[in-house]
Every structure is written in C-alpha cells, then in structure tokens.
Amino acid sequence: MRANEDALRTLMVDGLDGDAAAHAALLRLLVPLLRGFYRHRANGSDDDIEDLVQETLIAVHTRRATYDRGRAFTAWLFAIARYKMVDHFRRTRRLQPIEGLEETLVAADFENALVARLDIEDLLAVLPVKQAVAIRATRIEGLSVVEAAEAGGIGESDVKVSVHRGLKALVARIQGGAR
DSSP, X not given: OOOOHHHHHHHHHHHHTTOHHHHHHXXXXXHXXXXXXXXXXXXXXXXXXXXXXXXXXXXXXXXXGGOOTTSOHHHHHHHHHHHHHHHHHHHTTOOOOSTTHHHHHHSOOHHHHHHHHHHHHHHHHTSOHHHHHHHIIIIISOOOHXXXXXXXXSOHHHHHHHHHHHHHHHHHHHTTOOO
C-alpha cells in the first residue's frame, strides 16, 4: 500500500474504531515518512533518527485519541514529530546552527513537499499508465522528451502527445470537469 493522505487518514480512523490491523499497518507506513522527516531536519546519527522515529510512533499510538477525524492526518503527525525533535534537542542540549537557517525557512517545508508529492501521485494514478509515465519522466524527474522516449522505448512524438493529453486531463480534473 502506498502512503498517501487519504490512505493514512483511513487507517488512522479505522484504528480508532478498533481495527488493530489497520493501526498496525498505519504504524508500518509511518516509519519511512518519519525517517525522511528526521533525516532532513535533525542531522543526527542513524541511532538518533531511529530513536526519534520510535518515540514518535509511541506518541502516535498513545495520543491517538487526540486526533481530530475532520483534519488532515499528516498535519497532526508532523506536529507530533516536531515536538519530539525539539524534545530530543533539549535532552541532548544540542543547538541547531543558525547558518543556513534562512534556506530551511524559505525552502518548501518537508511536510508540504511530502503532501504535495502524495497529491501528485494520486492525480497521476487516475491517468492511463502511458500518460502518467510520460508526465512523471518529463515534468517531475526532469528528463528531456528525447531521454523520456529512450527510457520508455517509445517515440518522441508519443511522449509529447502523452504529456499533452495527460496534462489536459489533469487540468480538467482539477478544475472540476473530472473525466
């Protein structure tokens, strides 16, 4: 199962309703998300990162009753993760250097980037595979049309048409004219 906002939220709600398997699946899906979050932010050792991941999973489990079913799950999750990271810095009396902080503040926030990536994957999932692959290759991975055609074993014009039709379908879907 791919971790997207809807899937995570559904597993959380099912877990709250007593489905232990859903709760266990949720916790398993959170591990790579939290590792990425802490690697990006904490700049700690692998042991520190694993400790933070485990502390966050425990907090998600013990504080699950505080989750508001009407709100985004990832916002709730990453709020807990931020608190756990701050607690970790306090415990280790570690200071975060100010140099480069403006890049962190100006750059797209990790959580926002993750949610956007999950949204993109959800959108691409509704397209025919050929169109999704062409859009992912050219628009997300940054390949040229020639490179995407070679990688996919198709012609350049086929890539161009697939990208054009796929983007047109996505625009229609986003604007409310879902096909």
